[in-house]
Amino acid sequence: MPAGLKLRNPFAMECGVYKTTYEQDMALHPTPLSRLRLAAMLAVFVLFPLMADPYYVSVANLIAIAAIGAIGLNLLTGFTGQISIGHGAFIGVGAYTSGYLTSQLGVPFWVALPLAGIAAAVVGALFGLPSLRLKGLYLAMATLAAQVIIEFTMYHWTAVTGGSRGLLLTSPSLGGFVFNSEIRYYYLFLALTAAAFIFAQNLTRTRVGRAFMAIRDRDLAAEVTGIELFHYKIMAFAVSSFYAGVAGTLWGHYLTVISPEHFTISTSVEYLAMIIIGGLGNVTGSIFGAAFMTLIPILLRGLSKAMTGVFPNIETVINALREFTFGATIIIFLIFEPEGLAKMWKNIKDYFRLWPFSY
Amino acid sequence: MTPPAGQLVVEKLILHFGGLTALSGVNLEARPGEILAVIGPNGAGKTSLLNCISGLYHPNSGTITFGQKDITKMPAPTRARLGIARTFQNIELFRHMTVLENLMLGRHIHLKTGVLAGGLYWRWAQSEEVQHRRVVEEIIDFLEIERIRKKTVGTLAYGLQKRVELGRALALEPKLLLLDEPMAGMNTEEKEDMARFILDINEERGVTVILIEHDMGVVMDISDRVAVLDFGRKIAEGKPEEVKENPEVIKAYLGGKDLQLTVV
Ligand SMILES: Nc1ncnc2c1ncn2[C@@H]1O[C@H](COP(=O)(O)OP(=O)(O)OP(=O)(O)O)[C@@H](O)[C@H]1O
Ligand SMILES: [Mg+2]
Numbered sequence: 001m002p003a004g005l006k007l008r009n010p011f012a013m014e015c016g017v018y019k020t021t022y023e024q025d026m027a028l029h030p031t032p033l034s035r036l037r038l039a040a041m042l043a044v045f046v047l048f049p050l051m052a053d054p055y056y057v058s059v060a061n062l063i064a065i066a067a068i069g070a071i072g073l074n075l076l077t078g079f080t081g082q083i084s085i086g087h088g089a090f091i092g093v094g095a096y097t098s099g100y101l102t103s104q105l106g107v108p109f110w111v112a113l114p115l116a117g118i119a120a121a122v123v124g125a126l127f128g129l130p131s132l133r134l135k136g137l138y139l140a141m142a143t144l145a146a147q148v149i150i151e152f153t154m155y156h157w158t159a160v161t162g163g164s165r166g167l168l169l170t171s172p173s174l175g176g177f178v179f180n181s182e183i184r185y186y187y188l189f190l191a192l193t194a195a196a197f198i199f200a201q202n203l204t205r206t207r208v209g210r211a212f213m214a215i216r217d218r219d220l221a222a223e224v225t226g227i228e229l230f231h232y233k234i235m236a237f238a239v240s241s242f243y244a245g246v247a248g249t250l251w252g253h254y255l256t257v258i259s260p261e262h263f264t265i266s267t268s269v270e271y272l273a274m275i276i277i278g279g280l281g282n283v284t285g286s287i288f289g290a291a292f293m294t295l296i297p298i299l300l301r302g303l304s305k306a307m308t309g310v311f312p313n314i315e316t317v318i319n320a321l322r323e324f325t326f327g328a329t330i331i332i333f334l335i336f337e338p339e340g341l342a343k344m345w346k347n348i349k350d351y352f353r354l355w356p357f358s359y
Numbered sequence: 360m361t362p363p364a365g366q367l368v369v370e371k372l373i374l375h376f377g378g379l380t381a382l383s384g385v386n387l388e389a390r391p392g393e394i395l396a397v398i399g400p401n402g403a404g405k406t407s408l409l410n411c412i413s414g415l416y417h418p419n420s421g422t423i424t425f426g427q428k429d430i431t432k433m434p435a436p437t438r439a440r441l442g443i444a445r446t447f448q449n450i451e452l453f454r455h456m457t458v459l460e461n462l463m464l465g466r467h468i469h470l471k472t473g474v475l476a477g478g479l480y481w482r483w484a485q486s487e488e489v490q491h492r493r494v495v496e497e498i499i500d501f502l503e504i505e506r507i508r509k510k511t512v513g514t515l516a517y518g519l520q521k522r523v524e525l526g527r528a529l530a531l532e533p534k535l536l537l538l539d540e541p542m543a544g545m546n547t548e549e550k551e552d553m554a555r556f557i558l559d560i561n562e563e564r565g566v567t568v569i570l571i572e573h574d575m576g577v578v579m580d581i582s583d584r585v586a587v588l589d590f591g592r593k594i595a596e597g598k599p600e601e602v603k604e605n606p607e608v609i610k611a612y613l614g615g616k617d618l619q620l621t622v623v
Pocket of ligand 2: 405406448477
């Protein structure tokens, strides 16, 4: 072979990509292919609402809100190994804080949004205190208690929460620009979800995120490497609940009405399902999980509508199936793909990475 | 006169587990810059002693002094910050993370990036990562594990995992390194590599090493002094050749039906 002829095959998509600096090696999108994929995805996300029916845009909006909450829960449960059955309630804390601040005190949405995140973070950190002593199932029980206590507060602190009637919220506005259509919400949510995603990606590849994972994997070893367990567990609860608070705020201002039944234990369980199905300890997976859990009931509803002509009682059957499907899907994932949709996505990427020599 | 940095003094250490006495009044000194081997039959209390030094167990009485500081009551992470690092008898790596991530975690105490800076990945968060990545790469070179740096540690062979765990401890830049059976379960070649690493760490970086090891050949070869534990008591201490001849030591090992000593 003549000198200078590189062994690089021009048809293979990613062979012989050499990295010369640590910056390149640590980049989230180190190769031309991954940058191309990122650009294509961004283009799809930006163009999507211009082409899609508003109904689908509204579905995307729900997915975006759920994705933020799921990324947050994944930071706590997937990355730090601390289970929370209280996330439904932490989301509620965000929604009510922002609702109260904007409707009762006239605070602008843009100020209320971070404040609601902080309020949820404080409450989450507080209910995370038992994680110093409790692990696994016992911690789950403690966070379940958080869920119950916060739900109780939502019903009974009527001066702030409006009790079971709930609160009315307004659409956010910027100058004279009001976010009052699906498409406007879409771009707001897209930006915030992207920010939430990037923040989590960065956090999990730097000092604090690594400490989270160390605690999840081996807490004894984490301690002797200098990681104060308590400090980082509480931090994980706080960061995670901040995400929950932001998700709750967006949810409230999007639906413009909130009441306690939006923030029940079944919400908590749905979020847990999202991160299990999407992939524990995987930021991208949280988004897949959020999409999956949002789409399943919609698909089931569509199915039942389509079939009522033929089977008049199908509606009730499929409604019952809804819970069943959730449960069954979680179990199927736990057994067959414990790393979730994120792992499947990785397999697909790996297949194409060396395509056409993917053996 | 101030005692040098790597010095560890353990005095009258007593540790009970319910009715069981794991350590009954152990005195031990690791002199700065030496390799001190701690040997003894199974269940003698070697690991318990190491756990007390690194802060995972809290003794019922006695004191532990490191440098000039009384560290007896300090939590484990604070001791790590003082420069005490360790490996475990049963490997305690962060299984789901890569070799690189494990070593970067070893540098945890030297990093500063918090939640905000890390999440935003501001310029200096990145430069901190790069700067410490360099240190970690040096350790990777030293331990000859270049080819596995991006592998998830859970997938690695046992001998390599032991090496990575040593690397993680090294990344902390310890003054005192506690090694709990670093060569257990290894073949001869792997043991020789490990022994070489330990000697290099001790000589080139001046790290004080406390080494628990069952393989007497290794102990005799690389340690400056040997302390022998039996039933939670120190029954002998001294140069390797002296300890080997000590009748009480021979009795302890023969009594425990552990004939490794006679192989030497
Ligand atoms: N966490 C614990 N709880 C109860 N007993 C313990 C605990 N840790 C150690 N022990 C007991 O203390 C005694 C000393 O154990 P240790 O692990 O320190 O021995 P060792 O010298 O390291 O033995 P080996 O050579 O088998 O590793 C043993 O009887 C052991 O069962
Ligand atoms: Mg032991």
